[in-house]
Amino acid sequence: MGKPKLLIVDDDQGIRSQLQWGIEGFDIATADSRENAIKQLEAHQPQVVTLDLGLPPDVDGTSEGFAILDALLTRQPDLKVIVVSASDKTVNSVKALESGAFEFYPKPVDISSLQQVLDRALAAIE
Amino acid sequence: MFIESISFGISTLLFLMLGLIMLTGKRDNLPKNMLVVASLASAVWSGTVTYQAAFGGLLSFTLLLELLRSLAWFAFLLVMLRTAYKNSDQVNKNFKITFAGLSIFIVGLMLLALYRISGGSLFEFIAGNDVLVGHLLISIGGIVIVEQLYRNTSEEQRWGLKYLWIGIGSMFAYDFYLYSDAFLFQRIDNELWNARGFIHAMVVPLIGVAIKREMQWSLGKESIDVFLSRRMVFHTTTLLASGVYLIFIGFGGYYVREMGGGWGEVAQATFMFAAFLGLAVLFFSGKIRARIKVMIDKHFFHYKYDYRDEWLRIIRTLSQQNEDKTLHVRAIRALAQIIDSPGGLLVMERENGFFESDERWNYEPIKVREPADSTLNRFLADFRFVISLDEYNDDPEMYTRLGPLVLPEWLTSNKNAWLVVPLMLQDHLLGYVVLLRSPAHERYFNWEDSDLLKTAGRQVASHLAQHDAAQALLSAKRFEEVNRLSAFIVHDIKNMVGQLSMVVSNAARHKDNPRFIDDAISTVENSVNKMNKLLVRLRGEGGADKKAPLNLCSLLEESIRTCTTAGTLPVPVLSCTTEAIMITADKDRMSANIAHLIQNAQDATDDSGSINVRLRKEGDYAIVEIADTGEGMDEKFIHDKLFQPFESTKGTMGIGVFQVREYVHKLGGQLDVESQVGIGSIFRLRIPLSNQSSNTAQVVQLHEHGSR
Numbered sequence: 001m002g003k004p005k006l007l008i009v010d011d012d013q014g015i016r017s018q019l020q021w022g023i024e025g026f027d028i029a030t031a032d033s034r035e036n037a038i039k040q041l042e043a044h045q046p047q048v049v050t051l052d053l054g055l056p057p058d059v060d061g062t063s064e065g066f067a068i069l070d071a072l073l074t075r076q077p078d079l080k081v082i083v084v085s086a087s088d089k090t091v092n093s094v095k096a097l098e099s100g101a102f103e104f105y106p107k108p109v110d111i112s113s114l115q116q117v118l119d120r121a122l123a124a125i126e
Numbered sequence: 127m128f129i130e131s132i133s134f135g136i137s138t139l140l141f142l143m144l145g146l147i148m149l150t151g152k153r154d155n156l157p158k159n160m161l162v163v164a165s166l167a168s169a170v171w172s173g174t175v176t177y178q179a180a181f182g183g184l185l186s187f188t189l190l191l192e193l194l195r196s197l198a199w200f201a202f203l204l205v206m207l208r209t210a211y212k213n214s215d216q217v218n219k220n221f222k223i224t225f226a227g228l229s230i231f232i233v234g235l236m237l238l239a240l241y242r243i244s245g246g247s248l249f250e251f252i253a254g255n256d257v258l259v260g261h262l263l264i265s266i267g268g269i270v271i272v273e274q275l276y277r278n279t280s281e282e283q284r285w286g287l288k289y290l291w292i293g294i295g296s297m298f299a300y301d302f303y304l305y306s307d308a309f310l311f312q313r314i315d316n317e318l319w320n321a322r323g324f325i326h327a328m329v330v331p332l333i334g335v336a337i338k339r340e341m342q343w344s345l346g347k348e349s350i351d352v353f354l355s356r357r358m359v360f361h362t363t364t365l366l367a368s369g370v371y372l373i374f375i376g377f378g379g380y381y382v383r384e385m386g387g388g389w390g391e392v393a394q395a396t397f398m399f400a401a402f403l404g405l406a407v408l409f410f411s412g413k414i415r416a417r418i419k420v421m422i423d424k425h426f427f428h429y430k431y432d433y434r435d436e437w438l439r440i441i442r443t444l445s446q447q448n449e450d451k452t453l454h455v456r457a458i459r460a461l462a463q464i465i466d467s468p469g470g471l472l473v474m475e476r477e478n479g480f481f482e483s484d485e486r487w488n489y490e491p492i493k494v495r496e497p498a499d500s501t502l503n504r505f506l507a508d509f510r511f512v513i514s515l516d517e518y519n520d521d522p523e524m525y526t527r528l529g530p531l532v533l534p535e536w537l538t539s540n541k542n543a544w545l546v547v548p549l550m551l552q553d554h555l556l557g558y559v560v561l562l563r564s565p566a567h568e569r570y571f572n573w574e575d576s577d578l579l580k581t582a583g584r585q586v587a588s589h590l591a592q593h594d595a596a597q598a599l600l601s602a603k604r605f606e607e608v609n610r611l612s613a614f615i616v617h618d619i620k621n622m623v624g625q626l627s628m629v630v631s632n633a634a635r636h637k638d639n640p641r642f643i644d645d646a647i648s649t650v651e652n653s654v655n656k657m658n659k660l661l662v663r664l665r666g667e668g669g670a671d672k673k674a675p676l677n678l679c680s681l682l683e684e685s686i687r688t689c690t691t692a693g694t695l696p697v698p699v700l701s702c703t704t705e706a707i708m709i710t711a712d713k714d715r716m717s718a719n720i721a722h723l724i725q726n727a728q729d730a731t732d733d734s735g736s737i738n739v740r741l742r743k744e745g746d747y748a749i750v751e752i753a754d755t756g757e758g759m760d761e762k763f764i765h766d767k768l769f770q771p772f773e774s775t776k777g778t779m780g781i782g783v784f785q786v787r788e789y790v791h792k793l794g795g796q797l798d799v800e801s802q803v804g805i806g807s808i809f810r811l812r813i814p815l816s817n818q819s820s821n822t823a824q825v826v827q828l829h830e831h832g833s834r
Contacts, residue, residue, distance in 0.1 A: 012621065014649035018628035021636055021645060057757060059729070061767070086620045108624030111631045 003027040004122050005046040009037045009068060010084070011055050015109070019050070022111035023118065034068045041072055046079070048121045050105070050114070053085040053092065062092055066099060073100045080121035084109065130179035133323030134172045140330040141169035148337070160202040161333075167191075167198035172323060189239045189257075196264045197232045199294065201225065203271045228267070235260040262305040268298030293332030300325045431578055436464060440582055444589050453593050454485035457586045458559055461547055462487065464582060465575055467561040474557035474590075481557060489562065494536055505531045506548040507555035512576045512583075513546040545571070547579045549587035556587045618660050622653045655694060662688060662721045675816045676716060678707045678748050682739055685720040695733040698724055698752070702741045707748045710816035711793055719786040723752045723809050726783065730756030730807065747795065747812045755806040764799055786811075 006026035008019050016030045029044040031037040033055060040046070049072060053065030065083070072079055080102040085092060093104035102121050105114060145165035148158060171191040178188050204225050239257045272295040276288070304322060308314040443460040444453070451459070458470040469488025473496065476482050481503055483494035496503060505511070509528055517524055518533060525531045537543055537560065544563040549556045629646045636642035679702035686698050709716075727737045735755040742749050759768065769784050786809075787797040794814045801807035 012625070012652070014625040014652035015621070015628075017645045018625055018632055018649055021632040021642055022628050056730070057759065057763065058767070086617045108620045109628060110624075111628055 004048065004125075005029070005044055006118065007031060007037065007040050007044060007046040007049045009049060009055070010052040011059065012052070015052075019109070019111075019114075023115060025115075025122075026118065034064065034071060037068050038071060038075070041075060041079075047125050048102075048118055049079060049081045050084050050118075051081055051101075053083060053087065053096075062087065062095075066095065069096065069099050069101060078125070080124060082114075082117055082121060084114075129320045130323070131176050133320050133327075134176040134179065135323070137323040137327040137330075138169050138172035138176055140327045141165045141172060144330050144333060145169055157202065157205050160198075160205045161337075164195070164198040164202045165333075167195040168326065171195040172326065175323070186240060190236050192261075193232050193236045193239065193264075196268070197229060199268065199297075200228050200232075200264075200271070203268070203275065203294070204228075207271060207275055231260075232264070235264075258305055258309050262302065262309060265298045265302035265305060269295060269302060272298065287336055289332040290336035293329040293336070296332075297326055297329050431464075431574065433578070436578065436582075439463060440585060444586065452485060453590065455487050457549075457590055458485065458487040458561075460586055461559050461579060461582055462561055464578055465545070465561070465571070466564040467544065468564070469562040471560045472557060473560065475555065484557065489560070490540065492536060492540075496534060500534065501530045501532045502534060502537075502546070503555060505529055506546065506558055507550075510548050510550055510580060512548070512579045514571050514576075515543055515545070516571070545579065547583045549583050549590065551584075551587045551591050556591060559583070559586075615660065618656055622656055625649050625653050658688070659725055662718050662725075672712050672714075673710050674713060675708050675710055676713055678702075678709050678750065678813075679741055681713065681717055682720060682741060682750065685717050685724060686739065688717070688721050689724045689728060694725075694728050696728065696731055696735050696737050698727070698737040698739045700739045700741075703743060705743070707741060707743055708816045709748050709793070709813045711813070715789060719789050720750070720752075722783070722786055723811075727752055727754035727756060727807070727809075730754055730758075732756070735806075743815070744812075746815050748815055750811040750813070751808055753806065753808040758803040758805050758807055759799075759801040760803050764801060768799065783809075 004026055006023065006028045008016055008028060008030045009032070010016050010019075010030070011032045013032075016032070020028050020030065026048070029040045029046065031040045037049075037051075041049075051065060051069060051072075053062040055064040055068065058064040062085070065085070069081055069083065072081060077100075081100070082103045082105050083093075083096040083101045084105045084107060085096075086107040093106075096104045102124065103117050105117055142165075145162050148162045148165065171188070171194070174188045174191050178185065235257065238260070272291050276291040276295070300322065304314070304318045307318060440460045440463075443456055443463060446456060454472050454474075458472050462468070462470050469486070471486045471489040471492065471494070472484040473481050473494050474484040475498065479498050481494070481496040481498060481500075483492055486492070502513075505525070505528075506513070511525070511528075513525065513531075513533075515533070515537070518531075522531075537546070540560075542562045543560050545561045547559045547561060549558055626649075629649050632642065633646065679700075682700055682702070686700055690697050724737065724739070731737060731754045737752065737754045740749075740751045740753070769787060783797075783799075790797045790811055790813060796812040798810045798812070799807065800810070
């Protein structure tokens with residue numbers, strides 16, 4: 001059996017590439033929009049997803065991020081989605097968890113702590 | 127004698143013609159009939175004077191006819207005035223009484239005149255001038271009624287009737303002049319008398335014009351409401367007062383002559399000047415006017431106030447924003463005007479729980495600090511009464527039987543303090559206004575003043591509360607802006623710190639991998655790019671405006687350069703017109719704002735897309751268009767989100783656009799957006815040209831920064 005699969009959804013190229021370099025133990029795919037995220041979900045079949053909330057067209061808010069969360073979980077309800085956001089508003093973390101996210105991870109990203117969250121998500125699946 | 131005959135002869139002829147023409151014409155209403163009577167009476171009287179001038183005799187007859195003629199004119203005027211009030215029985219009754227009174231007065235005067243002519247000297251008062259005084263009073267009365275009529279004539283009918291009022295008014299005014307002169311000098315001036323016929327004759331054409339213009343004379347046709355405004359009565363009364371005053375001049379002149387022997391021209395001129403000066407003082411003295419107003423209010427009106435007028439005045443005073451007075455001072459004035467108070471003090475509730483002096487208007491400097499639970503505050507809050515200090519001093523129990531009330535020393539020690547008006551906002555006492563004593567009202571203060579002040583106090587309170595709420599909102603907005611600014615800085619920094627710290631932690635493991643090095647450099651470049659954007663934004667926020675004439679094309683070129691230094695794609699293509707387009711703005715802010723829009727366009731557009739920045743002139747405006755082929759925005763997004771300033775964001779769209787729009791508005795311009803999802807967006811700025819825009823041709827500035 002190969003490595004577990006991870007999908008990174010973020011519109012920031014720098015973050016996508018550094019996460020790819022930093023996270024270990026996963027076969028990683030990336031997406032920068034809802035359309036690509038759904039494509040990758042179907043093509044890559046990840047068990048875990050990291051999802052940024054502020055994606056185009058609503059880079060200011062969180063609506064697109066939550067829409068993607070819904071879209072992903074509708075297609076694959078057992079998906080472990082870790083919502084990653086620079087917004088530290090409690091309301092967003094509560095909403096994310098209520099919407100079915102596995103975890104809410106506040107930015108800035110620290111690779112080792114994110115790695116622990118990802119491992120935990122994986123353990124929850126197994 | 128000859129001139130007198132000619133003068134009055136012409137007058138006779140004209141009035142006779144007028145009377146006969148009207149007599150043969152259609153006379154379908156009472157006013158016209160009365161005018162026929164008045165014209166014929168004038169003709170008969172003038173005819174008698176002509177006869178007397180030519181052949182002598184008939185003196186007593188002439189005098190009686192003159193009074194009869196006056197009665198006829200009064201009858202006509204009163205009938206006209208009544209048409210304005212035909213719907214009111216009470217007013218009809220009042221007119222009948224007035225006409226009866228006038229008739230008695232004039233008939234009495236006629237009898238008196240007859241008695242005097244026959245040599246009777248019993249009860250001789252005003253030194254033999256009683257008949258002259260009678261004439262003088264008649265002329266004043268005539269002017270007063272004409273003034274009433276003129277003011278009561280609706281705008282639509284003024285065109286038709288104004289010549290009538292001017293004509294009849296002039297006739298009475300000339301009579302007033304003639305008789306006041308006669309009264310002053312104890313003889314009727316021959317020349318003035320001789321001219322009287324000509325003057326009256328001149329009035330006839332004016333009446334003729336009015337007849338032609340307004341065939342259906344009535345001031346109050348069914349559809350036209352004529353009402354007696356309080357202000358108008360005030361004017362009329364002032365006129366009456368001036369008439370009475372002129373009679374006093376007459377007395378003065380008479381006694382100066384009696385006491386001082388000869389009435390030299392110097393003495394006469396001096397006296398006349400002093401008299402008219404006194405009259406001017408009477409007109410302009412607020413105190414005297416106020417007294418007259420109180421007198422009228424007390425005796426002529428059921429209600430003291432014309433509530434419509436008072437309300438309009440309060441609102442006008444409160445909303446006069448062009449004045450340099452603050453709303454709080456205007457609030458004092460709005461209340462003070464109601465009862466002619468010369469000044470006041472506003473005491474407002476503070477957050478510390480005390481009621482403290484706020485603003486004052488003509489009130490001595492004072493520092494008030496009244497605990498919220500003082501008896502004064504509690505009394506005002508509980509009973510919402512206007513407190514009159516006079517009443518309180520005379521009979522404190524009037525107030526204390528309702529509840530405990532001890533007036534504070536700062537209030538009782540000011541002898542001019544008169545009333546305390548509570549400012550109630552619903553059930554809450556917002557503050558109160560202490561008004562100074564009115565020179566006119568003195569102790570005259572009743573339930574009606576109290577009710578009006580109390581209600582006006584509520585109106586003022588809601589204005590003040592609204593104003594304070596708006597101020598608080600403004601402060602909150604400023605806080606919000608600071609929050610918003612710090613929110614997006616923190617947000618961007620978090621992202622950059624995240625990226626760079628990941629580079630550092632990844633480098634420990636992958637530093638020997640050339641692919642990682644490439645990615646790391648790209649990530650760092652990405653962060654530098656973000657930091658540059660952040661700096662541009664920060665420069666755009668706050669700071670004082672240093673306005674100067676700017677060449678907009680050069681500025682656009684500079685902004686594009688800022689946005690492309692980090693290699694961000696796509697590179698905008700700039701096109702300017704041949705002539706220099708100048709605007710007046712702060713260079714840094716304008717440049718930062720343009721850069722916002724360009725960055726937004728870059729964010730929204732794929733690297734392979736295109737961005738066009740176009741500059742042109744349209745009338746007095748410079749038009750800057752930033753058009754991209756990016757993802758575009760739907761209408762809902764443009765309407766609900768694009769211009770929302772208070773979204774804590776990732777720091778790209780939203781903050782920038784709001785800011786740009788605000789700044790462009792500040793310059794007197796506009797920002798419009800056109801967008802279609804999947805096709806792209808055009809941001810169009812319309813900025814007023816500066817006066818220095820030159821029409822001289824300039825080298826074509828077409829900057830091709832790239833074609834991707």
